[in-house]
Amino acid sequence: MNKRLLSTIAIIIAFLAVAFVITSKPTQQSRTKTYVPTVGILQLVTHPALDEIHRGVVAGLKSQGYSGNKIKIDYQNAQADQSNLKTMSQKFANENADLAVGIATPAALSLAKTADGSSPVILAGITDPAGSGLVKSTKRPGNNVTGTSGDSPLQQHLSVIKRVDPQAKKLGIIYTTSDHGGEYNAKNMEKIAKKAGYDVKLYTISTTNDMQQVAETMANAVDVVYAPQDNGVASAMKTLINITNKEKIPVIPAVNTMVKDGGIATISVSQYNIGYQAGVMAGRVLKGKDTANYPVKTITNGDMTVNLKQAKLLGIKLPTSMVTEAENKGEVFK
Known part of the structure; x- marks a missing residue:
């Protein structure tokens, strides 16, 4: 087999590899109006405050046009089990979820670790997101993570x-x-x-x-x-x-x-408002807003x-x- 033929084969293989990557998951620019995004919501445990945040997230997404048959929401509740957090976070990654929402710090940390910078993670009511290592700063998160912080007054x-x-x-x-x-x-x-x-x-x-x-x-x-x-x-x-x-x-x-x-x-x-604002941010990220320059919204009133x-x-x-x-x-x- 001569060098010219080998070169041609190599070019074809490289082209097919790139084509596979491009078509394996739609980008923000390539999505059509009929594309239905998948959003994973991971909640640490069941209790009224976190349930209110979850309800707010769904309403916030709806306000951005993501409801009914225009979105697929995969809701998971870890019931305070660390192994569940890891498994559920990996489930979102395996499904190629377009975005994941973490309700409570342990859920957000698990999602961020699993995503490893590859897909957006929205925080919902996380105390001290910078101190927990989720973002570089609340003004300029600097990576694939942003969302809302519910600091106590x-x-x-x-x-x-x-x-x-x-x-x-x-x-x-x-x-x-x-x-x-x-x-x-x-x-x-x-x-x-x-x-x-x-x-x-x-x-x-x-x-x-x-x-x-x-x-x-x-x-x-x-x-x-x-x-x-x-x-x-x-x-x-x-x-x-x-x-x-x-x-x-x-x-x-x-x-x-x-x-x-x-x-x-x-x-x-308001825990509902914390979730609602996180849902709004999630909707805007789905539409193309960059998480790295999207400040964390801190709610204290x-x-x-x-x-x-x-x-x-x-x-x-x-x-x-x-x-x-x-x-x-x-x-x-x-």
């Missing part, structure tokens, strides 16, 4: 603690060791509360199974409990409340869904939420101003 939460129990001196803060966002918020609240004069004690759980024992220890040592935006704590909220109620200890949580589960009051950032039934159970009279604020622009559980 910690100073406002401390104000709620003061208004609910003005005499409290000892503050217990509980978080999950494997939840980066929970630890981040807990330690930041510790600094803020110590500066305000509180005697602060941190308590940790490794899994929701630890909550009973840790909560019993904490309830005997503090005047009030702060439960940060933490997936493990949120999932075990009812167990925490069962213990603190016995000692008449109020719990100030980070989000409204945790107030519904027995917290007494908070200023809550929140509304007052109170649980009057819980306040009565604990014998606490909430300030009229708090209740009125919740009634006018917020949420009241009775």
Whole structure:
């Protein structure tokens, strides 16, 4: 076989390889109006706050024209199992999903690791995305990952603690060791509360199974409990409340869904809105927006939420101003 023939064969093989790569998955430019994108949504675990984010993501995608037969959504719930996160993330990759949405930090981290820069990942309500290594910075993510961050308004939460129990001196803060966002918020609240004069004690759980024992220890040592935006704590909220109620200890949580589960009051950032904005961003990325230069949207504005039934159970009279604020622009559980 002469050199000329070998050269010709090599050129043909190279051409076919390039053609295969180009046609294996439609690009933003080559997609037609009839192309139906696949979006994978990976949620860490079932609980009301994350469920609200999921609902918001779907609505946000719909606002961008992606609903019904115009999109294929593959929703997966890992039920707090790390091995499930890995398997489900790989499932999206195997399906050549056009984009994946991660609800909660562990889900987002798993998606980002599996995608390895090859396909877009949208964050939905991730605390401290830069600190967790998901983006280079919130202003310029610099890679294939962007989305929404639901930072807790910690100073406002401390104000709620003061208004609910003005005499409290000892503050217990509980978080999950494997939840980066929970630890981040807990330690930041510790600094803020110590500066305000509180005697602060941190308590940790490794899994929701630890909550009973840790909560019993904490309830005997503090005047009030702060439960940060933490997936493990949120999932075990009812167990925490069962213990603190016995000692008449109020719990100030980070989000409204945790107030519904027995917290007494908070200023809550809308979890639905966090998801909705992530869905809008996902839709725009599907239309061609570059994630690398698409700033993370941080949502911090929140509304007052109170649980009057819980306040009565604990014998606490909430300030009229708090209740009125919740009634006018917020949420009241009775």
